Amino acid sequence: xxxxxxxxxxxxKKLSESLDITPRRLLTVYxxxxxxxxxxxxxxxxxxxxxxxxxxxAIIKQxxxxxxxxxxxxxxxxxxxxxxxxxxxxxxxxxxxLLMVTQxxxxxxxxxxxxxxxxxxxxxxxxxxxxTDDRAVLQRNKFTIFSSLxxxxxxxxxxxxxxxx
Numbered sequence: 001x002x003x004x005x006x007x008x009x010x011x012x013k014k015l016s017e018s019l020d021i022t023p024r025r026l027l028t029v030y031x032x033x034x035x036x037x038x039x040x041x042x043x044x045x046x047x048x049x050x051x052x053x054x055x056x057x058a059i060i061k062q063x064x065x066x067x068x069x070x071x072x073x074x075x076x077x078x079x080x081x082x083x084x085x086x087x088x089x090x091x092x093x094x095x096x097x098l099l100m101v102t103q104x105x106x107x108x109x110x111x112x113x114x115x116x117x118x119x120x121x122x123x124x125x126x127x128x129x130x131x132t133d134d135r136a137v138l139q140r141n142k143f144t145i146f147s148s149l150x151x152x153x154x155x156x157x158x159x160x161x162x163x164x165x
Contacts, residue, residue: 023096026122027087030103033115034080038073045070057162067159072110074155079148096126102145 045066049056060067083090090099104119 021121021125023122023126024087024091026118026125027083027090027096030115030118030122031080031083031087033118034076035084036080038077038080041069041073060159061163067163071152071155071159075148075152078151093126096122100126 045056045059049059052059060070090096100119100122104116104123107113107115107119
């Protein structure tokens with residue numbers, strides 16, 4: 001088992017070196033994936049509603065799985081947009097590590113394999129980032145996590161209110 005883990009880590013490390021993946025490029029790709037995937041999911045819901053000749057809201061109310069996936073995609077969209085705007089804030093070692101670890105845990109729990117693998121590759125390639133001991137970075141990270149959780153809670157409450165109508 002240990003040999004398999006180190007082999008997988010070695011493979012991802014070699015792959016990222018051959019593709020010349022830097023933390024900046026990885027964060028750019030990751031933010032675009034988080035930003036564009038929810039738009040594709042909404043397009044899928046729209047396509048499904050046109051095909052079924054019902055409103056998108058009817059499809060969302062009809063299937064709780066779609067409702068939960070929509071909540072997750074809203075949070076991913078907001079996070080992707082935030083990362084696109086504030087990418088430079090996450091290019092120090094502590095912020096990048098916090099982002100990648102939390103995203104790996106969250107995306108692995110949601111079975112979003114692509115984003116979880118990107119987070120693992122990011123953790124393997126963060127060696128070029130510098131350490132910072134700035135307290136403002138810690139406060140910014142706390143604010144980011146709090147605002148993400150608040151956005152998730154708001155989206156959930158909004159969809160529950162829509163569901164109850």
